[in-house]
Amino acid sequence: MKEFFDINRFFKLVQKESSERFHMMLKVAAIFAALLTGYWLSLIVFGSDESTAAASSRASFIFFSAMLSMLIAPFNLYKSYNHRKGGIDYVLLPASVTEKYLSMLINCVILLPLLTFCSVLLVDTAITTITPDIFNGFAISSLNLGEKFAKGYVEALIMQLGFIYCNLLFRKYKVTKTLLSTIGLYIFFAMITVFLITVVFKDDFQMMNDMNVNIRIDKISDISNIKEFENFSSLFKTLYYTSQIFFYGLLPAWFIFGSYHRMKTIQY
């Protein structure tokens, strides 16, 4: 069991990883904070007397920064993991693959986004204190954490698991190949969805033509929120639930298992 996972060794690993990568995390957080500062300076220099930045839009920027830092974390913090020379030192570190993977997740999913979030929020609070006429209201009061998390965090997390997998899979041009793979997969699934909606389930969606309602679908799971969902055919509902299981169950499981397997079997 100790070969698979040891809690003391795991904590040592997390401490070591965070300590070694702290300056990289700080750099990323500083870049996003600098972007906000740059925006503020541009309002001062180029803006008119009425130029202001609403607290809600700045709150969105803070969340966007945290999400983006989370997505780029694997390429930033663990880019040399599968490098034929640079990765040897880490792969031969006496810790299990489980511990290394969990430590990677902690740094990529929690520490870096949290550091970015806090840094940008801190800078926003400081700027708002200095120039309340330009930055209207504190972003911290517009965060609506529960709502924001519920809306996009799960999808961002699944995407990040995919990015971690791609970071381990590709040795060269990681970011380019990952983005191309993501776009390719998105186009593929979008084409299937369009085909299903316009051809296979044409009749199901035809009945919505006469409805006087606004339907907003940001993601697949929103389909079940449509009032008329119960009237859709059972085949449609089966496919819908299958797609839910695929995107929220099988896909992340594939990424997690794939990453673990890659870390376990990679050769140098």
Add this chain to the structure above:
Amino acid sequence: MVTIDNLYFNYSKHVVFNDVSLKLEAGKIYGLLGQNGVGKTTLLKIMCGLLKAKSGKCNVNGYTPYLREPGFLGELFYIPEDFIGPDLAVNKFARLRGEFYPNYDHNKFCRLMTEFEVNGNSKFTKLSFGQQKKAIIAFAISTNTKLILMDEPSNGLDIPSKAQLRRVISQTSTDDSCIVISTHQVRDLENLIDPIIILDKNGVLLNASIDEISEKLCFEFSPSITEKAIYSEQTLGGYINVCRNETSRECKVNIEALFNSVHQNRELIKDIFKK
């Protein structure tokens, strides 16, 4: 310590090892010699789990290296030929990584760093190639692992550092540890490595201790080529002749001449050292 049985390994169509068997024992410093491309680095990587044998067995202290279990990794240290140091101060690197090696001795590391004259407060990225090499060698030795694998450790070291390296390695060797040094620079480590393993593209040509080699072969310097020499090499003032040691007299082993004579007389050498 290390048992390799019927090892087969290839890179695509290039076969590196075909039915290679080898045994390495504790308490020795092995010199791994061979021409460029015969598989010295590949063998070291198979022993430390960075590569997987396509068939055959490799066993290190009861572990299968490729599984890279923490227990196995904690008893081994591999120093690659091109070590890429992280953007971290050397002392911090050592302190953070040393936690994972049960027998790590930080005081020993500091002493070795002083002996090698490398500033532990500098980041790896600010040190020269040779200084980085010395730092990682100091760390490797301080882990007190049972198996240390070094790939060309004297590459990039200046003359005084090579002498320091020889001294440090000889002090490191204990009865339950094993050091394997892959090298081309045999003169740097001549009095250190024993036994000697010579590889070629067909496998292991020679695996013998210095005593066994000097019992069976004689290395003489003479003004001309000896008639019975199995290999001769011109040098300043004469020739180094390698002959069978028919009179069982003691003679110093010239590793470079040994290497060349082994490669030029493969079958004869195998026959002489057949066990």
